[in-house]
Amino acid sequence: MKNLSAFLFIIFMISFNIKDTKSMQANAQSPESVTIKKTSDFEINGEGTATEWNQTEWIELTQRSNLDSVDGWSSKLKILYSDTGLYFLFHNDDEILNATFDSHFEELWREDVVEVFLWPDESQPVYFEYELSPLNYELPLLVTNTDGELSHWIPFDNSYRDDRKTRHKTSVQGGPKESGAEISAWRAEFFIPFELLRPLKNIFPESGTEWRANFYRIDYDHGPTHWTWQPYERNFHDYENFGTIKFE
Numbered sequence: 452m453k454n455l456s457a458f459l460f461i462i463f464m465i466s467f468n469i470k471d472t473k474s475m476q477a478n479a480q481s482p483e484s485v486t487i488k489k490t491s492d493f494e495i496n497g498e499g500t501a502t503e504w505n506q507t508e509w510i511e512l513t514q515r516s517n518l519d520s521v522d523g524w525s526s527k528l529k530i531l532y533s534d535t536g537l538y539f540l541f542h543n544d545d546e547i548l549n550a551t552f553d554s555h556f557e558e559l560w561r562e563d564v565v566e567v568f569l570w571p572d573e574s575q576p577v578y579f580e581y582e583l584s585p586l587n588y589e590l591p592l593l594v595t596n597t598d599g600e601l602s603h604w605i606p607f608d609n610s611y612r613d614d615r616k617t618r619h620k621t622s623v624q625g626g627p628k629e630s631g632a633e634i635s636a637w638r639a640e641f642f643i644p645f646e647l648l649r650p651l652k653n654i655f656p657e658s659g660t661e662w663r664a665n666f667y668r669i670d671y672d673h674g675p676t677h678w679t680w681q682p683y684e685r686n687f688h689d690y691e692n693f694g695t696i697k698f699e
Contacts, residue, residue: 484695497620499540512678520673536644549671570663572652587621618642656698663693
């Protein structure tokens with residue numbers, strides 16, 4: 452009886468350790484979180500050739516719609532942060548450049564676009580949204596989402612300058628940067644200063660800080676096609692389904 456009890460105890464401990472090891476591996480490689488490395492501030496050119504980008508890996512976005520018409524395209528991004536803000540670099544495979552807006556603060560989501568959603572403070576349903584088109588036009592928004600009812604605010608001129616101003620550039624591969632052009636891919640590179648996120652709380656991260664976030668791309672070659680980092684249920688504003696970014 453003692454031998455049987457000892458044998459069962461050993462089996463239990465082996466099983467427990469295997470499960471625990473698998474759990475730790477899953478947590479370390481969780482698809483719902485990503486660690487953002489820190490960098491010094493650097494210049495962007497829309498092509499992502501700054502050496503600072505070499506210190507981090509691509510984050511793959513998953514195609515969520517229009518799978519029959521668009522298949523095999525890659526959409527991915529890199530993220531870094533500094534003492535002053537966040538750097539983003541998107542790479543998007545494409546065939547036709549669908550972009551006609553020729554000014555900032557337009558409804559850019561109706562054409563080819565990349566989007567970033569940042570939710571630093573989970574105590575309130577308020578987050579920051581940033582969109583950039585292939586033609587390098589931007590749309591920064593502060594969004595209030597109460598029970599699915601959205602209210603959007605954009606910065607006005609006097610509040611959108613100096614240390615609150617973004618920096619952004621885009622580039623196109625395989626063709627000209629013009630609407631309707633046949634291309635092979637386009638890139639978006641931009642910097643979002645932490646100061647722009649005011650009046651949100653928790654906007655100046657330190658090592659170990661966590662924010663909720665999601666990242667998107669929309670293409671219109673064959674009707675709206677969506678890529679996202681984390682899945683959504685209704686639309687891109689499902690903030691409760693955002694993933695987590697951890698500041699290294």
